[in-house]
Amino acid sequence: MDIRVREMKEDDVDQVVEIEREAFTTPWSREAFMAEVNKNKLAKYMVAEVDGRVVGFGGMWLILNEAHITNIAVKEEYRGMGVGKRILESLIYYCALKNIDSMTLEVRKSNMVAQKLYRKYGFVEYGVRSNYYTDNGEDAIVMWRTNILR
Template sequence: MEISIREMREEDLDRVMEIEKKAFTPPWSREAFLLELTKNLLAKYIVAVIDGDVAGYGGIWLILDEGHITNIAVDEKYRGLGIGNKLLEGLIQLCIDRNIRAMTLEVRKSNEIAKSLYKKYGFKEYGIRPKYYQDNNEDAIIMWKSIQF
């Protein structure tokens, strides 16, 4: 099975929304993704594709010399295959290609799988955003990674 990473396209949005709705509470809207793809000049989104099927996606905002990861999600039927790794590697490579010096993200305090993935790639916990998630007032852990060239 080959996992390929490419830029997200508008025609990917139906599949991305299927994954988004299962992965996040509350999910982003289709319109939010469309604006990210067509209007937000700071945003870059990628998808992981297996046998023509979008298996996951990731997004980042590139602001000056920082990259802010907005989301990473993998369809539950493809979890455990290393797709999250490939997506994170793709976002890190986008930053390296653009001389971005650091990356940041917020992750639910309870999301041990995601925190473990980020730590594997050198992200460190630097703070907490209290009651960041609106659905249940869960805290977010702020994580940062420096990029070495």
């Protein structure tokens, strides 16, 4: 499968919102993604394309020398095919280009697939935020990847 990863543009937002709605119980709105793409100077979002269709996306906020991953999601029928890995690799690569040495994220305690993906790329559990998710009161695991530049 030929996966192409590139920067997210305004034209991608409708497809991204569809994937976001499929993936998360409290999805971000179309307006939120439009603001991320057009207004938020700290935001960097990538999409993965297969045959010209957006099949996944991921983004982060770059704050000083740290990056905070906001969301990563892959269209259901394209999961388990390496798309998530390619998106995460592109975010890490971008951080390295920008001299950013650490990345962090929150992930649901029950989301073993995502945790496995993050661990594969050197993310380590640093703590827990209790009752972080408002929909079901689930805890968030806080993970960090350090030494990106080493």
